[in-house]
Amino acid sequence: MMNRRTALGVIASALVPVTARAAGMEPTFLQPRLDDKSLPPMAERLPKVPRLVNVGAMGREPGTYGGEVRTLIGSQKDIRLMTINGYARLVGFDEKLGLHADILESFEAVGDRVFTFKIREGHKWSDGSLLTSEDFRYCFEDVLMNEDLSSGGLPTSMMVDGNAPLFEILDTLTVRFSWEGANPDFLPSLAAAQPLGLVLPAAYLKQFHKKYQDPDELEKLMKKNKAKKWTALHIRMSRQYRPENPELPTLDPWQNMTKPPADQFVFERNPFFHRVDENGLQLPYIDKFILNVSSSSIIPAKSGAGDSDLQSVGLDFADYTFLKDAEKRYPLKVQLWKRTQGSRLALLPNLNAGDPTWRKLLQDVRMRRALSLAINREEINKAVFYGLGRESADTILPESPLFQQSFADAWAAYDPAKAAALLDEVGLEQRGDDGIRILPDGRAAQIVVETAGESIIETDALELITDHWREVGIALFIRTSQRDVFRSRAMGGEIMMSMWSGIDNGVPTADMNPKQLAPTADDQLQWPVWGAHYISHGQVGEPPDLPAAAELVELVRQWRRSAEMPERAKVWTSMLTLYTDQVFSIGLVNSTLQPVLCTSRLRNLPKEGLYGFDPTSYLGVYMPDTFWLAGEA
Structure with missing residues (x-):
């Protein structure tokens, strides 16, 4: 990080042909909602300046829409893997671990003290509501700075010499966080596998906050959701890292459609996701992820029996020989990535x-x-x-x-x-x-x-x-x-x-x-x-x-x-x-090796990669929204 940094999400001039081509390139999966007018066309769903992902320049193949991917998880809590692997971040790492704007259109850092964030105009949450500076204000002032909701105080990455940042709204699409001293931890924390959360869907969450909701209505919501305190209700309904609330609007590529408890969780494409490829297709390519809860001990056996289309968590190097042999019986392929831990x-x-x-x-x-x-x-x-x-x-x-x-x-x-x-x-x-x-x-x-x-x-x-x-x-x-x-x-x-x-x-x-x-x-x-x-x-x-x-x-x-x-x-x-x-x-x-298994139909999963929770977010920095399925299921 230099004393002054600027990172743009995309160059605006490159977007003219992208947005122009977007019409008529809708995912078939969304067609019923487009037909009944419950969903606007792509041109109205995308931000004015979407993030352009040049898949070909990454050495991979631009894809096509469609299909679903099955994966296995060891417990319900592991639905967080969709947040980790989906890897939509305000600021994120690329494959070479450089920082870039992602959800943000751009950011500017001066002396690692003053951070100015530009929100993409027209960027929408998964429910179609606009992402604005109010969502940042609500998260900071009404949640992070609220002693009832954040009893432990601000995260350490937001404290400098014991002081919280000065938060400012410059306009509807621009916010600023400032400290007296340097805070080099701020941007990398936003790019982490479990990222520092700075933005929440205010329009949705205010119904669960005592500052905005009528007390009688809040009491009814608490009773309906079996919560003894309004704080417990708000925390449960606002959880982003482990997305258990299907009604919570998201900025991730896929959104959870299943309320726990369940043995299977379905994540469907976010129709308002902010990324497009060089051909004007809105990412992600894949329509659905199906997460099946299984005992951790049998994930390798089930993966080798063809029950998973994309699997890394739950597998270990000891499983490699068995999984490699399964390639002879099922349309699978197994690759070995290098684990990033200091010691396996x-x-x-x-x-x-x-x-x-x-x-x-x-x-x-x-x-x-x-x-x-x-x-x-x-x-x-x-x-x-x-x-x-x-x-x-x-x-x-x-x-x-x-x-x-x-x-x-x-x-x-x-x-x-x-x-x-x-x-x-x-x-x-x-x-x-x-x-x-x-x-x-x-x-x-x-x-x-x-x-x-x-x-x-x-x-x-x-x-x-x-x-x-x-x-x-x-x-x-x-x-x-x-x-x-x-x-x-x-x-x-x-x-x-x-x-x-x-x-x-x-x-x-x-x-x-x-x-x-x-x-x-x-x-x-x-x-x-x-x-x-x-x-x-x-x-x-x-x-x-x-x-x-x-x-x-x-x-x-x-x-x-x-x-x-x-x-x-x-x-x-x-x-x-x-x-x-x-x-x-x-x-x-x-430097030990990690098996990464996928269906032979899956494209754009790299043959080699660095694998770990931090800093690569498992598959996250390799952009699973650019993975796609070839051929017939």
Whole structure:
């Protein structure tokens, strides 16, 4: 990000032939609504300046309308995948992780302090109502700044030195957010997989807000929707990231048509979506997504049996051979993308563990380094990933411009002798008759590693690590715990160590917030209590009492105050050096491969890609609205 940035959604002159060709190019799916006049023609549905997506220039093939795509989800909550993969954002990343205007026609940033947003004239929500500055005002003033609706205060990406932004409406189509100091986190937060929300359909949501609705009518709506408080009703009806309310107008390419609970969710094309291709066709090409709820454990089997037309979530590298073999029996194809996590699997020692003996040990960097040095990563890579991964600490990948080999090498070499010496140093020199070391309180040195039990890869890796650690006198036991209880158990100090993935974003640029390397969230399993303190602005949890962890938090604050790219790159380097040297998570293997399965009819799904929640939004930056189906179903 430079001191002054401007990003236009599209050049207006390029739109003349697009809008001129739009007439007569309607999706057949919408024809009944066009015939009965319940839907206006495309020329009236599109913004005056739609976003032009030149599919051919992306190295792909302009498509045609039609068809439906089936996919499998592990629970009702996973309808959020449509928001993540649909990837309609005020400002979004492209495939090279550059920022551009998307829903916005343009944005301008001055000194990363003053951000001016231009709304597309004539841009409409999925119900046909206009998107205007009032939708931004309502979201900011009546929701984000409302203590009843946002009891935790503004998101951290909207706070600078403890201050909220100045919000201004310049005109019906222009709004501005300003801070006294730099806020480099603002634009990337808008482009995130779970984006910072700045706009809500005010005309629809005001009926659920006590400021605008008659009290008696609001009471009736609460009773109808079984809500005890108006705030609970508003939150439920306005949820965008997990779009459970079919009546909520959206700006996404597909809108949910199914009210939960349900075993199947149907998402239909948004007839007012703001993007067009170079031939004047309104995106998305695909009419429907059908999301079938299934047990997570059988998603690979059902995908390989032809029950999914597009599947990535729920699949793992261990499924690849089976899925590849399914190509012989079903019209499927399976591709391998590179996962973006800092480590596909990572051991996360809970530095906030409730057991005082283990908390003291795990907070000792020598203990963490010893456990890391005792692991034979080459064996894990060969046995679990067929040697196709990259043995590494939990850090960024070579695809990131910030990468340094020293980060990957930090305490990641297999050196059981050095590991044993470090364990002696921390006071674990005594061993029992079985060779297991004795803790200062007389107990055996037994580490319980908890997993969500969702992947055979985790079990295979832990079985190998069990043998590695036993060589240096540490016993490892595996306990399976449901994903949903992980967070509460970790916060309560009940988890000693967990196995999860490493840092989410292994391909950052200096313009992306390095907060993943510091205790900044309560779902970070190695320091959830410290993370809760940060994210709640000190209302819950505790501040880090470990100097290195406290230094990481201060470095995040330095990054947020920086106004120039070189400053941000310097902060990133400092944090990556500290994080890997202190072994706050024990990485194993990264650059592993992710199966992405699709029907052989699907076009424009790239053969290769970077796959992860952050920053690519799984398939999101590859624009699924440009995917299309060829041939007959």
